[in-house]
Amino acid sequence: MERLAYAFLGLYIPLAIGIVYRKFSKNCYSTSRDLSRLVLYFFLPLLLFDSISRKRFEALVEDFFYMVSAATVIALISIIAALVVFRGEREMVLPSTYLNALYLPIPIAYTLWGPESLYLAGFYALVNTCLGNISAPLLLVRGGIKRGIKRLFRFPPFYAVxxxxxxxxxxxxxxxxxxxxxxxxxxxxxxxxLIVLGLQASDFRNIVDRDTRRIVIIRFVISPLSAFMLFPLWIPVYSLAFKVALIESFMPPAVSNVILANELMEKPERIANVVFKATLLSTLIIPLLIVVVGSI
Structure with a gap:
């Protein structure tokens, strides 16, 4: 019980700090952008490197297989679901599949199981980032696959892993x-x-529009149910790998979807809107996720 309480406080206090700061700051966008870059280019790579380098390589290989296979299975299921739910609209396949595999899962895993669990999220994110950056140019029309590969090699956590x-x-x-x-x-x-996520919270009105409802069904219903039924077939149920993979299956679209859409689309507003709203909704669902996964 104490561990779950710590997880809730560790999640919502930094989130609240970001939301309050945004309310009273006149230059919130610049703060959010600068903090995001600090996390992505400095603090997060250090966290992943520390988590991975301390583990025995033999244990890493087994866990690497678990997380890579889990990420691949969920990506394939999400792609199929998105093509059905969005009736073949390719641009919406990306936010349905390319999920927030680091910014949200890492705080949750850290508060529940400590730094020993973080390398697992790094492995999952490695696969997810590869798929997202390589498939984006194909799904969002403009550009080519080379641009996606170049983006991947400019992603610092990739090198940290x-x-x-x-x-x-x-x-x-x-x-x-x-x-x-x-x-x-x-x-x-x-x-x-989490503070960055709070800084990005702006408009809470009309939060569940048509696109957001569809994304929510894919990310918060189809994906986790599939994970819960399929992962035990090859991942030990009480292992950290299973728990972290289950958390990853619940995650909303990655904020990087917006960056990719800005680069590759003439009208990226649709993707930006759905990413923001799905992320806000995820903060309401995460408490249930913490209780469920924390009790396993």
Whole structure:
């Protein structure tokens, strides 16, 4: 019970800080953008590197298979569901499939199970980011697959995961002072990410429009139900890998969908609208998710 209470407080206090700051700040967009970049380019890579480099490589390989296969299965199910629900509208397949695999899952996993669980979210996000950035140019019409691959190689967490696995495989021991500093700085990432999400909350009116309802059905109903039924076929039910993969299956569309839409579409407003509203709705669903997964 105490762990669940800590998870709720760890989620909603930083979120509330962002919302309150937005209400009284005149330059909230700039603050949100700068904080996002700090998290993405600095604190989050440190967090992932620390989480992965401390694990035995043999354990990483098994968990890597679990998370890669889980992410691939959920992506395929989400693609099929989006094509059916949106009746073949390709542009809406991307936000249905490319989900928030780091900013929201990491704070939840961190508060429930500590830093030992974070590398699993990193593995899941690695697959999800690859699929999102490579498929975006194909789904959003303008541009080509090369642009998606270039975006992937400009994604700092990608290198943090690879470098962490290299350090683990080679059994390199970092100096204690350096390792401690990396861990301390990385722990800021989950809370800063939630503050950024709070800063992005703007209009709560008409939150459940037609597109948002469809995305909600895919992301919060079809995806988690599929995960709950299929993942136990190859992932041990009481393992951290199963719990983190289950959390990932509940996640809303990634904010990166908006960035990709701005680059590849003439009218990205539709995707931006659905990403924002689905993310807000997810903050209402997450408490139930924490209770369910925290009790496993």
């Amino acid at each position: 690879l470098l962490g696995m290299l350090v683990s495989a080679s059994k390199i021991q970092l100096p204690r002072a350096l390792g401690g500093l990396i861990a301390d700085l990385g722990r800021l990432a989950p809370y800063l990410a």
